[in-house]
Amino acid sequence: MVISLELEGVPMATNRVCKLVKRPSPGLVKPDIFSIEEQALTEPGAGEFRVKIGYISLDPAMRGWINEGRSYVAPVALGDVMRGYAVGTIDASNHPDFKVGESVQGLLGVQQYAISNGKGVGKVDLTKAPMERWVGGLGMPGWTAYFGLLEVGQPKAGDTVVVSAASGAVGSIVGQIAKIKGCRVVGIAGGADKCRYLTETLGFDAAIDYKGGNLSKDLKAACPQGIDVYFENVGGEILDTVLLQMNTFGRIIVCGLISAYNATSMPDGPKNLRCVLTQRLTMRGIVVFDWANRIPEAIRELAEWHAAGKLKIREDVRSGGIDAYPEVLNLLFSGGNNGKLVLKV
Amino acid sequence: MVISLELEGVPMATNRVCKLVKRPSPGLVKPDIFSIEEQALTEPGAGEFRVKIGYISLDPAMRGWINEGRSYVAPVALGDVMRGYAVGTIDASNHPDFKVGESVQGLLGVQQYAISNGKGVGKVDLTKAPMERWVGGLGMPGWTAYFGLLEVGQPKAGDTVVVSAASGAVGSIVGQIAKIKGCRVVGIAGGADKCRYLTETLGFDAAIDYKGGNLSKDLKAACPQGIDVYFENVGGEILDTVLLQMNTFGRIIVCGLISAYNATSMPDGPKNLRCVLTQRLTMRGIVVFDWANRIPEAIRELAEWHAAGKLKIREDVRSGGIDAYPEVLNLLFSGGNNGKLVLKV
Numbered sequence: 259m260v261i262s263l264e265l266e267g268v269p270m271a272t273n274r275v276c277k278l279v280k281r282p283s284p285g286l287v288k289p290d291i292f293s294i295e296e297q298a299l300t301e302p303g304a305g306e307f308r309v310k311i312g313y314i315s316l317d318p319a320m321r322g323w324i325n326e327g328r329s330y331v332a333p334v335a336l337g338d339v340m341r342g343y344a345v346g347t348i349d350a351s352n353h354p355d356f357k358v359g360e361s362v363q364g365l366l367g368v369q370q371y372a373i374s375n376g377k378g379v380g381k382v383d384l385t386k387a388p389m390e391r392w393v394g395g396l397g398m399p400g401w402t403a404y405f406g407l408l409e410v411g412q413p414k415a416g417d418t419v420v421v422s423a424a425s426g427a428v429g430s431i432v433g434q435i436a437k438i439k440g441c442r443v444v445g446i447a448g449g450a451d452k453c454r455y456l457t458e459t460l461g462f463d464a465a466i467d468y469k470g471g472n473l474s475k476d477l478k479a480a481c482p483q484g485i486d487v488y489f490e491n492v493g494g495e496i497l498d499t500v501l502l503q504m505n506t507f508g509r510i511i512v513c514g515l516i517s518a519y520n521a522t523s524m525p526d527g528p529k530n531l532r533c534v535l536t537q538r539l540t541m542r543g544i545v546v547f548d549w550a551n552r553i554p555e556a557i558r559e560l561a562e563w564h565a566a567g568k569l570k571i572r573e574d575v576r577s578g579g580i581d582a583y584p585e586v587l588n589l590l591f592s593g594g595n596n597g598k599l600v601l602k603v
Numbered sequence: 604m605v606i607s608l609e610l611e612g613v614p615m616a617t618n619r620v621c622k623l624v625k626r627p628s629p630g631l632v633k634p635d636i637f638s639i640e641e642q643a644l645t646e647p648g649a650g651e652f653r654v655k656i657g658y659i660s661l662d663p664a665m666r667g668w669i670n671e672g673r674s675y676v677a678p679v680a681l682g683d684v685m686r687g688y689a690v691g692t693i694d695a696s697n698h699p700d701f702k703v704g705e706s707v708q709g710l711l712g713v714q715q716y717a718i719s720n721g722k723g724v725g726k727v728d729l730t731k732a733p734m735e736r737w738v739g740g741l742g743m744p745g746w747t748a749y750f751g752l753l754e755v756g757q758p759k760a761g762d763t764v765v766v767s768a769a770s771g772a773v774g775s776i777v778g779q780i781a782k783i784k785g786c787r788v789v790g791i792a793g794g795a796d797k798c799r800y801l802t803e804t805l806g807f808d809a810a811i812d813y814k815g816g817n818l819s820k821d822l823k824a825a826c827p828q829g830i831d832v833y834f835e836n837v838g839g840e841i842l843d844t845v846l847l848q849m850n851t852f853g854r855i856i857v858c859g860l861i862s863a864y865n866a867t868s869m870p871d872g873p874k875n876l877r878c879v880l881t882q883r884l885t886m887r888g889i890v891v892f893d894w895a896n897r898i899p900e901a902i903r904e905l906a907e908w909h910a911a912g913k914l915k916i917r918e919d920v921r922s923g924g925i926d927a928y929p930e931v932l933n934l935l936f937s938g939g940n941n942g943k944l945v946l947k948v
Contacts, residue, residue, distance in 0.1 A: 322881075329881040330851070493876065506675070512880045527872030531838065535857045535888035536667075536674040543880035 271299040274580045275369035278334045289584040307351035309372045315343035315393035316599040318516045330545045340368040345392045363392045368583050394598035395571030399427035402546040404556040406511045407432050410542050411487040415440030418481050423491035425452040427598035432489045433462050434569050444480045448593045473499050493517045501530040510541040572597030616644040619925045620714040623679045634929040652696035654717045660688035660738035661944040663861045675890045685713035690737045708737045713928050739943035740916030744772035747891040749901040751856045752777050755887050756832040760785030763826050768836035770797040772943035777834045778807050779914050789825045793938045818844050838862045846875040855886040917942030
């Protein structure tokens, strides 16, 4: 049985979608690679349900998903709805386990309505946190921070943990989890405002403005015992600088290399790679999908810390709906957002 | 009691030593950074013994040990005897556990005679393998291959394992151990002779002459299932090429970066570092000292394989004694050696 909120007599409902229609050139994304289109709203088939999307997550990974070539997932095909995490409420269902009125998150796409068979979709509890938070700190960025730091970084109390893009969606949570685990936490961010946010609001031990000083000197001052764990979101010169200050047997979690995502020429690799050898570092790339079967564990613990006031989460919610997506996406790469960037649909 | 082989009436015995007297400039090592000197032969003190050195190991790591700056061990101090693995026979002893006539290996230095208190020195059994082999395949290069490949590389039967500098002291053993473990093994080496040696003598599945063709194409042809484990001895362009062909969850053991050791300008890092992220690779630096307490295990298993004919070892023994050390050292970086480079004293 299809349960639908659609009423007779109302003009035919439509679904506004953002499709990828061109591959991007290197550099910031030009809006014309996307096409905003209006489609007839489809009904869920057998074993499916439909989600009215409330918020769409904007993630640096999106820049990779639109490129052609080998990566951890196939690129978004031309003509397809742009891939994206989103959260919303079920408004029609033929699925026994997903009922109308329940809220869910998952890779629902950059559109107003999504049809799903439930695969890879999880329910969210809006009594515990507002809807946008389920694609923010309690969503993919939170899980990424959780598994990346704890499973790969293996932080021990007293370790010095450095995180880049520290005021971003993932970085801000990495730093707070490291504090919960008893580490000295140093964040690298761009600009005095972001740095102040890290130390004054999130409780980081120190914050370094990579735009504002001498990164190498500032890092040495903030990490007098050297660096045991580095959570990498940026790459480029920041990685090169950090490598020289890593302690023996240090761990580097490669979560993102945002400095290269829009590069117009092939970026240089880390010149100080020899430190991996001399200090016996472990550098490991992570993609949160690899812990897909353990996501409930991450959500449970993150939500507990959040409820206990130990984990502060900030979304930067942008309006404008689906049409605003191409423009809002670029904010990620210009440092224009404050907190997890989310688009209200 | 000092047991000494010295006879009365013989002119005073001397010890010819190679001292480091200057820091090297970037590039190949100039002989004038070393000074060959003749010293009076000293007697072992209480709890010490003296080793008459038979063979000295020449290792790429030596190029790092003479540089100033931070590394996994302190640099050789100016005025000190050059650090080096060596093997020889005890000719005088005041140590209860080390007797005259026993043979030992360890960091005994580039000299004719060494005084030791036994720390870091291990006995070798010349009935099992000739003396030079105990600084070769059954010595440090063998242990490095053993722990690096097995502990960090975690090769499983059926995996494709690629090793660079494959005909070298470490690489040739890495490949043979990987064969013993049931892997497909591909070696990268410079020149047709070395490649023939890998496939015809050592039983590698394929060998690629990085000087002779198109590395990327040749590697793809030799590794149709992609690369699961890469044992890195070289760095530079070879690493960059391999990165693009690594399988998801692949392991990269960073054992050496010989392409950079003599660089006259700061070498570029791997431009394809993004593969660490997209393929969730683990890249880990290794130094054999970190398994110091497990070396007997490596020796036991390597010697068994060697005795069973599964592990072929080839030394390239050079004559000329201590005086030849500075010149022979550079052979490592010009690819001029065939097999483990060893200096006969």
